[in-house]
Amino acid sequence: MKLGLALFLYICSLGTVAQQSSIQASLDSLKAITSAESNQESRIALFKSIFEDYKLSQFKVAHWAAEEGLGIVPAEEVEDLAYFNEALGYSYQKLFVMDSALSFYLVALDLYKGMNKHTESARIMDAIARIHRKLQNHEKALWYYSHAYAIYEELNDDEGRARILNEQGAVFENMGEKRKALASYRESLGIQMERNDSVGIGYALEFIGYNYMQQDSLDLSEEYLLRALEYRENMDDDFALMLNQYALGELFHNKGEYDKSIAHLEVCFQLSEKLSFVDIRQYALEIAIENKKAKGEFESAILLMEQRNALQDSLTQVANQARVEELSEQFQSVERENQILIQQNEIQVQNNWIYGLSISSVLLTLIGALLYRQQRLKNYQILQEANLKLAMSTIENQNKIQTLRMEISRDLHDNIGTQLTFVISSIDGIKHLLGVDESSMIHRKLERISAFSRETIRELRDTIWAMNMANISISDLKDRISNFISKAGDSLEGLEFKFYDQTADSDDFHFNSKDGMYVYRIIQEAVNNAVKHANASSIKVYITTDNQSLIIEVKDNGKGVDERSTEGNGITNMRKRTKELGGEFKLSSSSKGTTVTLKLPIQTS
Template sequence: MTFSQDNIKIIDSIIKVAKNQSNDSLAIESLHKSFFNYCYAKPEISRAIGDQSIALSKDLKTDYLLIRSYLRKGIYYDIVSKKDSALLVYDQAFKIAEKNNDLQAMASVYNNRGLIDWDRENFEKAMENYLESLKIFKTLRQDRGQANNLNNIGLLLTELDRVKESNNYHRLALKLRQKIGDKYGVGASLSNLSKNFGLVKQHDSSIYYSHKAIKVKANINDLRGLGITYNHLGLDYKRLEVYDSAVYYLKKADKIYTDLKNKRLKSSNNSALGSVYDNIGQFKNAADQYQIALENLSEEEILSQYKMQRLIAFAYKNLNEYKASNERFEIALALRDSIANENEKVATQEVFEKYQSAEKEKEILIQRAEIAEQNVLIQKRNYQVYGLIGLALILGLIGYLFYNQQKLKNNQLKKENELKDALLKIETQNKLQEQRLRISRDLHDNIGAQLTFIISSLDNLKYAFNIEDKALTTKLETISQFTSGTIYELRDTIWAMNKDTISFEDLKSRITNFIDKANEISSEINFDFSIVNTIDQNREFTSIEGINIHRVIQEAVNNSLKHAKASNISVDIDKLGSAIQIKIADNGSGFDVAATEKGNGLSNMEKRIKLLNGSYNLNSKLGEGTTVLITI
C-alpha cells in the first residue's frame, strides 16, 4: 500500500538481479550496491533493499554481511530523520562486529553515530566518534574510511569557526579521494573547500572550487551534492552583494532539496534565502523563508529554532506587524533558556586538542631524547628558576584537578536528574498503557463475549423453534444485525485504545476494511474510495483523534446506506494546504437540511469534528444527493 507501482517494479527488478547471482553472498553484495543508488532520491526503495539484505543475511547466517546490512538500514533511518531507530540498528551492528573483531565495521558505526550526534548538536560526542573511527581506519590503512572521517572532522571544525584547520582536513580528504578514484568524494571535498573559502571572504577561491565541484557532481548525477554546491555559490554571491545571483542559486538548491525531501539541508538553505531577502528589504519574503526553515528543523535542534524565531520576529518588526513580532520574540526567549550550545562547543574544542596532542606524542618523545643532556646542564645552572616553574605547575595542576572534579560532579548531578525524569516519564507511560490494556481486555472478554452470546442465543431461537411469525423473525434478525454491528464498533474502539498513536496508514487500512465490508453487504451500491498521493503516510493522530475520524466516516456512509436510496457512495480524502479534507457523497434522494431536525447521528458527527478542532459542513437537496465535507 505504501509503494507506487513504479517503485514496486524497481524493487522487483533489483531483487531479480540479486537472485540471478551465482550464490547468496553475491546476491547480498548486489543489494548493498543498489542501496546507495536510491537512499537519497527514493529512500522508500532503499528501505525495501535494506530489509531484503537483512533477511537474506540472517538466512545465510553470515555475520559479516548481516553487519553491513544493518549499517545500510541505519543510514536509511538517518536520512528519513528517525535518529533513535538509526542508533538502535547501529548498536545491533556494533555488538556483532565487536564479537567478531570486525574493526572496519566498528569504525563505520563510530562514524555514523558521529553524524547523528552532529545533527543533534552534540558536538563533543560527534568529535569523539569521528576520532575513534579515524584511529581504526588508520590502523587498517583504509583510505576511503580515513577520507570520510577527515571530511567529517573538517565539517565539524567549520562549525566551531576553525576554518583554517578545517581546510587542512578537507585537503587531506581530497588527496585520498583522488588517489582511490572516489568521484563522489572528490565532489564533496571540492564543495566543502568552496564553503570554507566563502566563510573567510576569499570569494574568488570559493567560486572557483564551486564550479569545479559542479562539474564533478553533474558528471555522476550527484543531486544532493549539486544542491550543496549551489547553496555555497548563493552564499558567496550574497557576501559579494550580487543579490540576484544569490537568489538564483539558492532557489536552484531549494528545488533539489525539496525533490530529495532533505529537511536538514532545505532548512539551512531557506534560512540563507531569507537573509538575502532581508538584505534587499523584501521582509515578507524573508519571513516566509525563515518560517519554511523553521518547519524543516527537527525537535532536537533547539538552538536553530531559537535563531529562526528571532529572525522571523525581526522581519515582522520591519513590516510593522508588532503583535506577531512580539509573539515570535516570546517563543525565542523560551527556547533560549534551554540552550547549552556554547558549553558543548568548548567541550568539543577540548576533545580535538587531546587528539592533536596524541598525534604529536611521538615527535615530543624524540625531541625529549635529543635535549635530555642539555636539560641536565641547564637545570644545574637554573635550579631556582625551575623550582619556581615547578611550583607554578603544581599549583596550576591542583587548580585544574579541582576544576575538573567540580565539573564532573555537576555533570553527574545533571545526568542523575535527567535519568530520574526519564524514569518517571516511562513509569507514567507504562501505567497508562497497562490501564488501556486492562480496559480493552475487559471490553473484549466481558462485553464482547456477552454480545456474542446474544447473537448465538438469537440464532438458537430461530433454529430451535419453528417461528412462523414473520414480524417476530424480522425483529430477531434486526437485533442480531444490530448486535453484530455493535461488536464491530467495539473492536474498533479496542483497536484505538491499544495504540498511543494511530498513523494515517493504519487509519486508511481501517477505513478500507469498513468500505469493503459495506460493499459486500450492499452489492447493488457502487462504492468509490480514493486518497491523493501527496498526503504524508507517516502522519500520526492520537487514538482519540483516529477513532473520531473513523466514526464520522462510518456514520456518514451508514446514513447514505440507510436513508439515501443511492446507487453510488464515494469517500475522497484530499490534501488542502497543511490540512486533510474528507468528502463523503452520495447520489441519493437527498433532503431539506433546514427543515430536518438533526438526529443523534448528525449531532455526534458535528461534536466529534469539533473535538478535532476541524470544520464540518453538510450539503443536501431533495433529489440531488448529500455531501458531507470535513476539514481537519
C-alpha cells in the first residue's frame, strides 16, 4: 500500500509548471510535423512512432498521438484500430482516468480476440486486471488475471505466467488472504528459478519475505529478504535495491533489532536521494524515528521528525499544485470548446441569413432556434465557469486551512513538546544530583511532576495527531486505540488489556478531526476510570460497525460502580462529548463489572 502510494505521488510530482511548458512545446512541434505529412499511411505510422517515443515519459503527448491516430484510421484497418485503442487505454491509465482506460482496453480486447491474437489479448487482460486491482475490485481483477494466466499457459510463456502470479498475489494480500498470496508468490518463484531470471527471482523473494512479515513470521521474512538482497546487489537496479533495503529496515524494526534496521534504512536513504524518490524516504523516516525512540535517542528522533515534516509539506504542496493545474486545464479546455461552439454558431447564423433572403418563413424559424441555442450555450458556459471557480476556491481554502493546522501542530511539537521533554530530563537530573531517597517527600513530588509532564506529552501527541488529519477514518481510529491499549497493557502489571476489532478495514467511513478526537478521548476516559476505580483484573475494548453507526464497548470485571453517583469519575465529560457527537451513551454496572457503551453515527465518504 505504502509503495503504491509512493509511486502515485512520484508521478504527480512531475506535474510542475516547467514540465507543462515542455509538454506544450513538444505538442506544438509534433503538430507541425504531422500536419506537414499528407500521406495517410505515413501519418498513421508517424503517430505510432510518437506514441512509442513518449509513452514512458510524457503521457499527455502519448495520449494526443493515440487520439489523433485513432481519428484517421480507416474502419477496415482492424489491427491499427486495436493498436490505437490499446494506446488510448494505456495513456488514460497513466493519466489516472480509469473509466476511460477500461472502455478503450475492452474495445482493443474485442478486436484482438477477433484477430486471434492471443499474446495481445493476454496483455490487455493483464492491464484491465491491474486497473481493477487499484480500484479494489478484487473479484474482477482475479477474473481477468486467471484468464490472462490461462492464455500464457497455452502459449508456454513462463515470464507472463510468473508476472501474473505476482500480481494475483498482491490482490490476495489486499483481500487479507495472506496464505493464498504466499502460494502465488511461491509458484512465481519456482517459475523464475527454472528460467534463471535474476530480476524475477529477486522480486518473487521480496514478495514472499514481505508476506511473511505481514504474517509475523519474522525469521522466515528475514531469510527471504536477505536472499532477495543477494540477487539485487549483483544487478544494476537501484530502484529494486532501494525497496529491498526499506523492507529489511522495516523487518528488523519489527524484530527489535534497531541497529540493523538503521543500517538498512541508511542505504535506503542514499538510494532514494540518488533516484529523487522522496516518498520512500518519508516512509523510511517514520521507521527511523521509531528506532531512535526505542533506543532512547530522543534528540536524534526529533531531528528525524523535522526532516519528515519537511518532506510531508513538500509532498502536500506538490499534490495540491497538480490538482490546481488539472482544474486549470479543464477550465481552459471548456473555454476552448465554448469558443468553437460560439464561432460555429455565428457562422451558421450568417449562412441562415443568406438563405433566408428567399425563404422568409424558414428564416424566422431558424433565427428563433439559433438564438435559443446560443443562449443555452452561454448559460452552460457561465455555469461551467462558476463551478470551476468554486472548485478552485474550495481547494485554495482547504490548502490554507491545512497549512495553518500543520503550522500550529509543528509549533506545539517543536516548542511545547521540546520544553516538556527538557523538563523531564531536568527532573531526572535533579533526582540524580540530589541523590534523594525514593521514599522521601522530595522524590515523590519530583516523580509526580515527571509523570504529569509525560502525560502532558502524550496528550499533546494525540492533539497533534488529530490536527494533522482533515478527516479521521475508522482505520486511523482503530490504529490509535490499539496503540493506546497496547501501551496501557505494557505499563500496568497484573491487569490484562484486550482490544477486539470486529470491523472491516475500510476508509469509506470517517469523522472530522474534532469528532475523531472526541471519540478517542471518551475511550481513554472509560479505560482510565476502569484502571483507577474498578479494581479490575481485565479490561476489554470492542469496536464494530452497524449500518451507519460505530459501536464501542469498554468492559471490565471489577467491583462495579454505584449507578446513583455515575456523574463522577469523568462520566459527565463522556456524556457531554457523546451528546455533541449526536450519539448514544450507556453505562451499566454490577458486582461483576462495568460496561460503557458508545453508539455514534458515522459519515460516508
